[in-house]
Structure formats: C-alpha cells, structure tokens
Amino acid sequence: MISGMRFLKPLIFLALEGGAEPKTLAILLLFPLLTLFIAASRYLVGIKALGIFTPAILTVVFLEMGVFPGLGLFFLVLLTVSLGRVLTRGLHLHYLARVSLIIWLVSLIAFGGIFFFKTRWVSLLILILVGENLLEVQISRGTKEALSLIAETLILAVLGWLLLSWEWLQKAVLGEPEIFLILTAVGNVLLGRFTGLRLLEYKRFRRLL
Amino acid sequence: MSGSSSILGMNARNRLYLIYNNRAGRRIADSKLLTKKRLSKAGLPVPKVLKIFKTPEDVFNFDWTKLPESFVLKPVSGFGGQGIVIIRNRAKYAGEWWTMSGEKIDIPTLRLHTLDILAGQYSLHNLPDWAFLEERIKIAGIFRKYAYRGTPDVRVIVFNKVPVMAMLRLPTKESEGKANLHQGAIGVGIDLATGITNYAVCRGKFLKYIPGTKRKVNGIKLPYWNKILTLAAKAQQAVPELGYVGVDIVYDKAHGPMILELNARPGLEIQNANLTPLRKRLERVEGLEVLNAEHGVRIARALFAGRYADRVMAEEGVKIIGSKEEVKILAADRKRVSVWAKIDTGAWRTSIDKSLAKELGLLRKENILWTKIIKSSLGKEARPIIGLTFWLAGRKINTYAGVANRAHLRHPLIVGRRDLEGFLVKPRGES
Numbered sequence: 001m002i003s004g005m006r007f008l009k010p011l012i013f014l015a016l017e018g019g020a021e022p023k024t025l026a027i028l029l030l031f032p033l034l035t036l037f038i039a040a041s042r043y044l045v046g047i048k049a050l051g052i053f054t055p056a057i058l059t060v061v062f063l064e065m066g067v068f069p070g071l072g073l074f075f076l077v078l079l080t081v082s083l084g085r086v087l088t089r090g091l092h093l094h095y096l097a098r099v100s101l102i103i104w105l106v107s108l109i110a111f112g113g114i115f116f117f118k119t120r121w122v123s124l125l126i127l128i129l130v131g132e133n134l135l136e137v138q139i140s141r142g143t144k145e146a147l148s149l150i151a152e153t154l155i156l157a158v159l160g161w162l163l164l165s166w167e168w169l170q171k172a173v174l175g176e177p178e179i180f181l182i183l184t185a186v187g188n189v190l191l192g193r194f195t196g197l198r199l200l201e202y203k204r205f206r207r208l209l
Numbered sequence: 210m211s212g213s214s215s216i217l218g219m220n221a222r223n224r225l226y227l228i229y230n231n232r233a234g235r236r237i238a239d240s241k242l243l244t245k246k247r248l249s250k251a252g253l254p255v256p257k258v259l260k261i262f263k264t265p266e267d268v269f270n271f272d273w274t275k276l277p278e279s280f281v282l283k284p285v286s287g288f289g290g291q292g293i294v295i296i297r298n299r300a301k302y303a304g305e306w307w308t309m310s311g312e313k314i315d316i317p318t319l320r321l322h323t324l325d326i327l328a329g330q331y332s333l334h335n336l337p338d339w340a341f342l343e344e345r346i347k348i349a350g351i352f353r354k355y356a357y358r359g360t361p362d363v364r365v366i367v368f369n370k371v372p373v374m375a376m377l378r379l380p381t382k383e384s385e386g387k388a389n390l391h392q393g394a395i396g397v398g399i400d401l402a403t404g405i406t407n408y409a410v411c412r413g414k415f416l417k418y419i420p421g422t423k424r425k426v427n428g429i430k431l432p433y434w435n436k437i438l439t440l441a442a443k444a445q446q447a448v449p450e451l452g453y454v455g456v457d458i459v460y461d462k463a464h465g466p467m468i469l470e471l472n473a474r475p476g477l478e479i480q481n482a483n484l485t486p487l488r489k490r491l492e493r494v495e496g497l498e499v500l501n502a503e504h505g506v507r508i509a510r511a512l513f514a515g516r517y518a519d520r521v522m523a524e525e526g527v528k529i530i531g532s533k534e535e536v537k538i539l540a541a542d543r544k545r546v547s548v549w550a551k552i553d554t555g556a557w558r559t560s561i562d563k564s565l566a567k568e569l570g571l572l573r574k575e576n577i578l579w580t581k582i583i584k585s586s587l588g589k590e591a592r593p594i595i596g597l598t599f600w601l602a603g604r605k606i607n608t609y610a611g612v613a614n615r616a617h618l619r620h621p622l623i624v625g626r627r628d629l630e631g632f633l634v635k636p637r638g639e640s
Binding site: 194207208 | 213219221413415480481
C-alpha cells in the first residue's frame with residue numbers, strides 16, 4: 001500500500017542521477033502549491049490580482065534572476081508599457097497592432113536592460129510578454145483599478161517567491177512529493193467549494209456582523 | 210447584528226446564486242436592446258427606442274435634426290454607465306444641444322461618439338457594438354432635490370420571483386451623474402414592506418445626510434412602492450433565464466416607473482445600504498413555490514418587513530402588554546376584526562386558527578405565502594403560512610402566520626416572539 005503510493009520518489013532519484021539540480025526539481029514540484037496559494041488569496045482573502053498566470057510567472061522570474069533585479073526590470077517594463085499606452089493613444093490603431101507596437105518598445109528597452117541585469121534570455125522574454133497583461137488591464141479597467149490589481153499581483157509574486165525559495169519546504173517536497181501533490185489537489189477542491197466570506201469582506205461588511 | 214453566515218459574500222453569490230443565471234439570460238442582460246425587447250413583449254414599461262445604429266452608414270444616413278428636444282445616446286453592450294451621452298435640451302442653433310453635464314454638443318461630435326461606440330470603445334472586451342438613441346427619462350420631482358444631475362434609480366434584487374432587497378441609487382458629483390455605486394453614487398437602503406428609506410452608504414462610508422445638504426437619507430417614502438416591487442418581480446418572471454437578477458427601475462415624470470435594465474450579477478453593497486445581510490433572505494426564498502409576481506411581492510412584504518424595534522422604542526418607549534391581549538386583525542375586506550390573542554414568548558412564529566382565518570378571507574390562494582410540512586405526533590401535516598396584518602396595543606404589525614386547527618383551544622390567535630420586538634410581556638393578566 002505504502003510502496004504503491006511512492007510513485008514519484010523513484011523518478012526523483014532517476015532525475016537526480018541524470019544530473020538535474022535538486023533545487024529545480026523542488027521548485028517544479030512546488031509549483032502546484034504556488035498556484036493553490038494564488039487561488040486561495042482570492043477566495044479566502046479577497047486579493048484579486050491578475051489571474052494565476054501573471055503572478056506565477058513573475059514568481060518564476062524572481063526565482064531565476066533574483067527578486068531585486070526582477071522587481072527592477074518589472075517596474076521598467078511597467079513604466080514603458082504605461083508610457084507606450086499614452087504615446088500610441090492618438091494613433092487610433094487596431095488593438096493588436098497597438099499592443100504589438102508597445103511590445104516593440106518594451107523589447108527595445110529590455111535589450112538595453114540586458115547590459116545591466118545579468119540574466120538568461122528567458123526571463124527577459126517572459127517579462128516582455130507580461131507587459132501585454134499589464135497593458136491589457138490598463139486599457140480595460142482604467143488606470144486606478146489597474147494599478148491596484150498590478151500591486152496585488154506584485155505582492156502575490158513576492159510572497160510566492162518567498163514560499164518557493166524556502167529551503168525547508170524544498171527539502172520537504174523532495175522527501176514527500178506524493179503527499180504534497182495529493183494535498184494540493186484536495187486543497188483546490190475544498191477551496192473551490194468554499195462559500196464563506198473572504199477575509200477582506202469581513203472588513204467590508206463589518207457593520208453587518 | 211448577525212453572524213457571518215447570513216452575509217452574502219462574493220464566493221457564495223458566485224457559487225450558489227449566479228448558477229441560476231444561464232448563458233442565454235446573461236446575453237439578454239448584457240444587451241440593453243434584447244432586455245427591452247423581452248420586457249416590452251411581456252407588457253412591461255421600458256423607455257422608448259428612437260433609433261438603432263448598426264453600421265457606420267446608419268450613422269451618416271441618419272437625420273439628426275429630426276431628434277426631439279432631449280434624448281440619450283447609449284452603447285448596446287456598455288457596462289457601468291460608460292459611453293452614455295445624455296442630451297438635456299436644444300441649444301440656440303439647430304443641430305446643437307446641451308448635455309446633462311452642461312457642455313454644448315453638435316451633430317459631428319455626436320456622430321463621432323456613435324462611431325466610437327460602434328468600434329467597441331465602451332463594450333465589454335472592446336468588441337464591436339451597436340449604438341442606440343433612447344427617449345430621456347425626466348426625473349420625477351421627489352428626487353430632484355436628492356440627486357446630482359443624473360437620474361436616480363431603484364435597484365431591486367429579485368430571486369425566485371420574490372424581491373429580496375432594494376436600494377435607491379443617487380448619482381453624485383463624483384459619479385458624474387451615474388447611478389453606479391462603483392462610480393461613487395450613493396446607495397440608500399429601502400424597507401421592502403413600506404418603501405421607506407433606512408440607511409445609506411457611499412464608497413464604503415455610512416452616511417446620515419446627503420453630502421453637501423442637510424437632508425437626511427432615511428425616511429424618504431418612495432412613491433408607487435408596490436408597483437415598483439411588482440414590476441421588478443414581473444421582469445424576472447419575463448426573463449426566467451435569470452433566476453437571480455438586479456432590476457433597475459427609474460421614475461419618469463410622465464410615465465411613472467419604468468424598467469431601465471437588468472443586471473445578471475448584481476453587486477453586494479446593497480447589504481451595506483440596508484445594513485441587512487442578504488444570504489439568509491435568499492435561503493428563505495430558495496425553493497418556495499411562487500405562483501406569480503404578485504405572490505412574490507406579497508411574500509417579500511411579509512417576510513422582509515423592517516422591524517425598527519429600536520426606533521419605535523426610542524420614540525414611544527417599550528410597551529407593556531399582558532399575556533392575553535385583544536388584537537384587531539385586518540380581514541380580506543379591509544375590516545378590522547377584534548379577537549383575543551395569547552402572547553406566547555415560547556413560540557417563534559405567530560399562529561392563527563384555521564376556521565378564523567377562513568372566516569376573515571385570509572385563506573384565499575393569493576394570500577397563502579407557502580405551505581410548510583410539519584411532522585408532529587399526529588403524523589405529517591401541511592400547514593399554510595399566510596400574510597397577516599394586525600394591531601397589537603395600537604401598533605400595526607405586518608407579518609406572516611402559520612395556520613393551525615385551534616378550534617379546541619381558548620385563543621384563536623397566538624402572537625409569537627417574531628412579532629414582539631419592542632414589547633415587554635407581563636406574565637400575568639391583561640394590560
């Protein structure tokens with residue numbers, strides 16, 4: 001029974017023998033926990049952020065290039081995108097052409113960024129594409145709401161980075177990968193059925209309590 | 210006031226109540242034209258459409274000079290009140306008008322705006338859209354002093370043909386004349402039974418006075434209240450694809466209440482405006498067999514009447530009553546009939562004798578709110594719950610009562626705890 005549950009452990013040994021880095025493996029196995037954490041922040045706390053993709057991919061970028069360079073480059077992209085939005089406003093372009101033009105601008109800036117930040121090209125490309133999400137939310141929700149959503153996304157990404165770079169957790173997931181996977185799956189189902197108030201709603205409806 | 214489980218949060222709304230709205234229903238609510246079509250087919254009053262623009266050619270071929278003195282230009286699939294231009298009256302020269310926000314607007318500008326709407330600038334996901342011109346609602350006198358420029362409306366949430374909560378939405382300077390709470394309009398709660406306002410909220414702050422004035426937010430009596438509730442319930446009946454819906458109703462000076470639009474995912478702030486949680490109300494209404502809109506309104510007024518016990522106590526003091534009291538019951542023919550009642554703090558709900566209820570004409574089908582199956586030592590028994598109005602020690606009480614066979618008992622009426630707020634009961638004797 002117990003040995004039947006250990007379907008992942010042999011695979012991990014195999015991967016390690018093949019030369020995979022333990023840290024990489026741990027982060028891969030912890031990824032479902034990250035997405036659960038992001039989902040839980042919405043349904044239990046009330047932090048909306050920009051879906052799952054954007055905060056999760058930012059966490060990956062932070063893990064890869066370090067949190068401070070990552071944040072620096074993120075703000076650079078955000079600034080460029082916002083600037084691009086204002087600059088292209090008068091051109092009356094089709095939506096995708098406009099987005100593509102703004103990404104052209106972001107790529108240019110990121111190219112400059114490669115001299116300042118020592119990083120692999122993947123992270124840079126990811127950040128450039130995150131630029132599209134930042135642009136879309138600004139166009140569809142208006143500046144004020146967009147900024148709060150982006151701030152929430154950043155908070156989640158940094159917390160996610162803290163979670164995934166926690167060494168104890170990395171060791172734990174390599175030791176007990178099956179338990180982690182089952183728990184996160186069950187956690188998602190339970191979370192998806194939750195109908196209680198979100199933490200921030202206790203504040204919103206405090207006079208009704 | 211109550212536990213967190215009676216408040217409707219985002220999670221519960223989405224998972225438990227929005228599932229009553231299917232895709233077809235959301236499509237109707239998202240298009241103002243489809244909504245109008247369905248509602249007017251059911252004979253419900255909606256503002257008249259003057260012109261629909263589907264293509265840019267429509268915009269250029271249209272003779273704008275033939276338009277009436279005032280009108281509204283709207284996107285068909287707009288949301289949150291965006292992209293709407295309200296024309297108040299003609300300016301000095303032909304082809305020029307004044308807008309509600311006090312700017313002068315001419316035909317080329319209107320055309321350009323209409324083309325922007327068609328291009329999808331104000332629609333969900335920026336998809337191409339249609340635009341239309343609609344007659345302008347002329348704000349009814351009573352609201353003129355409360356609203357900043359725009360048109361106030363009444364939002365009623367209807368579930369299973371029963372109106373469950375309502376609020377008055379007053380545009381402010383910040384909301385730029387829009388009645389949308391997200392834009393900064395004021396939400397004023399309304400007692401369902403009487404149509405009198407109670408509390409108010411604006412951007413999460415609770416108000417006592419309308420900002421910038423000395424007018425109190427509570428105590429405004431809305432005209433045509435029964436008609437408003439019935440219209441709201443009928444709107445949901447006309448669009449059964451939407452089981453849980455927000456109905457927005459405006460008062461027109463000439464035509465009275467009219468349905469402006471339907472909302473397939475009405476917001477939660479209405480609870481703060483009423484200082485009343487919504488989830489418990491929804492649970493009470495879910496699964497009831499509601500015959501029609503009128504029946505739904507009757508259920509709402511009996512179930513969700515505000516008690517105002519605190520206010521009554523502050524004004525009149527606590528009333529002392531005995532364990533037996535003579536009460537007057539409002540019969541079906543509007544006569545008041547005196548009976549002796551037992552005041553029973555051990556019972557929750559008021560209960561009335563079957564033959565007495567029948568005699569007073571209260572057992573008519575329209576007055577039966579629902580039927581409850583009760584298991585007792587005598588086996589299963591179906592007990593109707595009816596709407597009931599009576600006067601106890603001079604106070605009018607609007608409530609509901611269970612019907613039971615009490616022929617063998619001394620008192621044909623038992624008044625339960627639910628209707629005894631603001632009273633003190635002397636254990637012995639009469640008052």
